[in-house]
Amino acid sequence: MKKKLAALFCAAVLAMSLPAMAFAAQFNSPAGTTVTGSNGVALTVKGDVSGNGFIHVEPSSVRASNVPSGVTPVASFEVTADDSISFTELTFVFSVGAQYAGADATIYIQHGDGSTETQQAKVAADGTITITVDKLSIFSVVIDESTATGSAGVDTSATSPQTGANMNAVAGVTVAAIAGAGVVAFALRKKIAE
Structure with missing residues (x-):
């Protein structure tokens, strides 16, 4: 019983x-796709791609290997592609929230071959970080909250985008x-x- x-x-x-x-969301057209992680941070990937495969985008619990010890990313995403797809450059827009407006952000990147790199950016007034990439990998976003100017004067009443x-x-x-x-x-x- x-x-x-x-x-x-x-x-x-x-x-x-x-x-x-x-x-996981996937796309093979310039329109791209948007994926939101469990913590509310979203990644929009856009760009001209060709071939019969797909670019796959999904939130990841794995962070890039070059994220410093003791630092916690606000989000990590894994972006991969089928072998039959090709692209020159993709635009990534991380929507982290207007509370981080003006903050310094570092995107830690771990490529499939094990190599790493970082990209520095500022969080825009609407709470987004925009970077361009030519390789797909694991992307971990770290924000220096002490440099944020906050969301004062920012319209946060917008609804979520059509994905x-x-x-x-x-x-x-x-x-x-x-x-x-x-x-x-x-x-x-x-x-x-x-």
Whole structure:
């Protein structure tokens, strides 16, 4: 009896956790894509790409290897590409929040071959950091909060941007998980009644 209830509980937890799963966004056109991490920091990647593959963008818990010890990035993203894709340069816009306006930011970059680099930038009044890249890697954003001038006078009433991301896969997986949980619950209820 306890095992059956435990199985029912596990099925319900699985069904409820599926909508929160992160699906990597991908694009192969200049329109690009926007991905938001769990902490609310978003990365928009745009640029002219060619080929039949895709550029993949996803939040990452792994930070670039050159982030100094004791420093915590506000966000990390992993951006990778299929071998069949090519590009000259991509524009990355990190939306970190207007509370960091005017702050100095360092983007720590770890390339797939293990090499590292950094890019320095200022957080714009709208809370964004813009850089250009010619390689894809892990990007970790570190902000010196002591240099922030704050969000005074900045309009923060804007709504989130249209990302163009197709969420049909997430909806399909969610419906399938709920249906599966319902079948498991029905079967367990029947067995418990016996």
